[in-house]
Amino acid sequence: MEHWDVVVVGAGPAGAAAALAARRTAPSTRVLLLDRADFPRDKVCGDGIAPEALDVLQGLGVDPATLTEGFAPVPRLRLRSPGGAAVERPMRRPAHVVPRQVLDARILDAALAGGAELRRHQVRRLTVHADRVEVDGALTAGVVIGADGAESVVRRGLGLAPNRPDRMAVALRGYAPELPGQRGVQVIATTEQRWPAYAWSFPLGDGRANVGYGELVSGGATRTALVEGLHRLLPGVEPDGLRAHRLPLSTQRPRQPDGRVLLAGDAASLVNPLTGEGIFYAVLSGALAGSAAATGDRAGRDHRRALHRRLGRHLRHSSTASLLSRWPRIMDAAFRAAAAEQRVFDDVVDLGLADGRLTLPTLAAAVRRLR
Numbered sequence: 001m002e003h004w005d006v007v008v009v010g011a012g013p014a015g016a017a018a019a020l021a022a023r024r025t026a027p028s029t030r031v032l033l034l035d036r037a038d039f040p041r042d043k044v045c046g047d048g049i050a051p052e053a054l055d056v057l058q059g060l061g062v063d064p065a066t067l068t069e070g071f072a073p074v075p076r077l078r079l080r081s082p083g084g085a086a087v088e089r090p091m092r093r094p095a096h097v098v099p100r101q102v103l104d105a106r107i108l109d110a111a112l113a114g115g116a117e118l119r120r121h122q123v124r125r126l127t128v129h130a131d132r133v134e135v136d137g138a139l140t141a142g143v144v145i146g147a148d149g150a151e152s153v154v155r156r157g158l159g160l161a162p163n164r165p166d167r168m169a170v171a172l173r174g175y176a177p178e179l180p181g182q183r184g185v186q187v188i189a190t191t192e193q194r195w196p197a198y199a200w201s202f203p204l205g206d207g208r209a210n211v212g213y214g215e216l217v218s219g220g221a222t223r224t225a226l227v228e229g230l231h232r233l234l235p236g237v238e239p240d241g242l243r244a245h246r247l248p249l250s251t252q253r254p255r256q257p258d259g260r261v262l263l264a265g266d267a268a269s270l271v272n273p274l275t276g277e278g279i280f281y282a283v284l285s286g287a288l289a290g291s292a293a294a295t296g297d298r299a300g301r302d303h304r305r306a307l308h309r310r311l312g313r314h315l316r317h318s319s320t321a322s323l324l325s326r327w328p329r330i331m332d333a334a335f336r337a338a339a340a341e342q343r344v345f346d347d348v349v350d351l352g353l354a355d356g357r358l359t360l361p362t363l364a365a366a367v368r369r370l371r
Contacts, residue, residue, distance in 0.1 A: 004032045006293045007133070007141035008116075009123045009154050011035035012043060012100075013053075013279055014265030014286035015147035016107040019116035020060040021290025022145075029294070031115070032139075036122035039108055043100035044173050044245035045279070047210040048074075048186060048202050051093040052354040053280040056287055062110045067103060068096045072205040076185040077349060079335055082192040082328035087339035088185065092346045095186060095353070097202045097210060107283075123148070126157035126261065130297070133260050143293040145262045147286055150246045152267035160255050162248070163269055164218075169247040169276055171214030172226040174239025176201075178209045188275075189233040192328050194219055199233035211239050214247065214276055249273040250281070252319045254311070256304040260297055262289040270311075273322035275352035284310065284355075314355040321351055321358055329370065337365035 006022045008015045011033040019031045054064040073094035080086045112118055126144060127134040133144045146154025162168070179187060179201050190198040197215035204210065213230035215221050223244060230237065248269040256263055264270070265282035272281065285307060292303035324330050338345040344365045350356025 001134075002139040003132070004139060004141045005030045006032070006143050006145065006290070007135055007139065008033045008145045008147055010146065010148035010265075010267070011039065011108050011111075011118060012104050012147065012149070012265070012282070013107050014267070014282035015145065016104070016111040017057065017060060017283040017286030018145045018147055018264055018290035018293070019111040020062070020114050021287040022293050023115045024060055025291045026294045027115070031117065032141075033108075033111065033116055033118045034121045034123055034135075035118070036120065038120060040101045040105035043104060044171070044243045045100045046173065046200055046202055046212060046276075047097045047099050047103075047204070048277070048279075048353075049096045049098055049103065050277065050280050050353040051095065053283050054096075056280070056283045057107065057110075060287060061114065062107065066110075067106050068098055071096055071098045072184075074184055074186050074203060078185050078187045079338070080189040081332045081335035082190045082195055083332040085332045085335040085339065087335055087345060089338070089342060089345045091349055097186070097204050099204070099210070123153050126154060128259060128261060142296055143260045143262065143299050145264060145286075145289045145293060146267045147264045147282075147289075148267055150248050150266045152263070154261060155263055155267050158257060158261055166216060166218040167249045167251060167269075167273075168217040169214050169249055170217050170221045170226070170244060171212050171247060171276060172223070172230060172242055172244045173210060173212035174242040175208050176211045176237045176239040178203050178207055179234070179237070182209065190331065191233055193232065194225065194229060195328055196325060197229055199230055201234060201237070211237055217246070247271045247276050247278065249276070249322075250315055250318065252316050254285070254304070254307050254315075256300060256307060258300040260299055262292060262299055262303045264289040272318055272352060274318050274325060277353050280354055281311075311355060314357060317357040318351060330366070333370035334366045336369040337362070340369075341365055
C-alpha cells in the first residue's frame with residue numbers, strides 16, 4: 001500500500017498552507033494533497049483577504065504580490081449598524097479582494113512548487129491505527145490533515161458532530177457591478193430584520209464586486225430569505241451566479257483530538273463568529289497543522305496546543321463580541337464609537353478580520369455611546 005509522510009485532504013488555502021508548512025518544517029517530508037475537484041475551481045466566499053492572511057503565507061515563503069497580482073488593494077471599509085449608524089474609514093492596512101478561483105490556485109501552485117504533490121481523489125473513509133492512518137484502503141500516512149471544508153469527511157471520521165444550528169451560518173454569494181462610489185471601499189451593511197445578519201459588497205477593481213448576504217441557520221434561513229435579505233440591504237443589486245455555502249462558526253475551543261489526524265480551517269469550525277471571515281483562520285491553522293505533522297503520534301496534541309497559544313485569547317474575545325452583538329443596540333454603539341475614533345475602528349476591524357481583541361478603550365468608547 002502506498003505510503004506518505006503527510007496526506008492533506010483538501011487543497012484550498014488551509015490545505016495548501018499545511019503542505020507548505022510541512023515541507024518547510026522538514027524539507028524531506030513527502031506530502032500528498034488530495035482534492036475532489038480540479039483546479040482552478042470556484043469556491044463560494046466573499047473573496048476578501050485580510051493582510052494578516054498574506055503575512056502568514058509570506059512566512060511560509062510565498063510572495064504576497066504573486067497572490068494579489070492584478071487586483072488592486074482596497075484601503076477603506078464602510079459599515080452600517082442594525083440601527084443605521086454608519087462609518088467609513090481607511091483600514092490600518094489595505095485588504096484585497098481576489099476571486100477564490102484565482103487565489104486558491106495561486107496558493108496551491110506555491111505548495112506544489114515547494115515539493116508537495118497533488119492528486120484528484122474524493123476521500124470517503126479513514127482508518128486510524130497506532131502507527132499510521134489508512135485512507136480509503138488505498139494509501140497510508142503518518143499524519144492526515146483534514147482541510148476539507150464545512151462538510152469535512154475527515155471531521156466526521158473522527159466522530160465529531162457538526163456545529164449546532166445556532167453556531168452555523170449560511171451565506172449566498174454572487175457577482176454584480178460595483179455600487180455607486182464604491183471603488184476602493186468594502187461595504188458591510190446590517191439590519192435589525194432577521195438579526196444577526198449582514199450583506200456585503202467587495203470590489204474586485206474591474207467594475208465588479210463580490211456581493212452576498214448571510215445569517216444564522218437557526219433563524220430558519222432559506223434561499224428565498226437570503227435573496228430577500230440581499231435585496232433589502234443592497235437595493236438595486238442584481239448579482240449573477242448566486243450560490244450558497246455553510247459556515248461553521250468558531251467556538252472558544254477548536255475541536256482537535258489527540259493522535260495522527262489534524263483539522264484546519266472550516267473543517268475545524270474556524271470561522272470568525274462575528275463576521276464569517278475564514279481565510280485568515282484557514283491559512284494560519286493550516287500552517288500550524290503542517291508544522292505539527294512532524295511530531296507523528298503527538299501531532300494532534302501539539303496542534304491543539306499551538307492553536308490555543310496562537311488563537312486562544314482572540315477566540316475568547318471574538319466569541320464574547322459575537323454574543324454581545326446579538327443585541328443590536330450594542331452594535332449601534334460600537335459603530336458610533338468607531339465613527340468617532342480611528343483607534344476604535346481599527347480594533348473592530350482587527351477583531352472581525354484577523355486576530356484582534358476586545359480592548360478596554362474600545363469597550364469604554366462603546367459604553368459611552370450606549371448611554
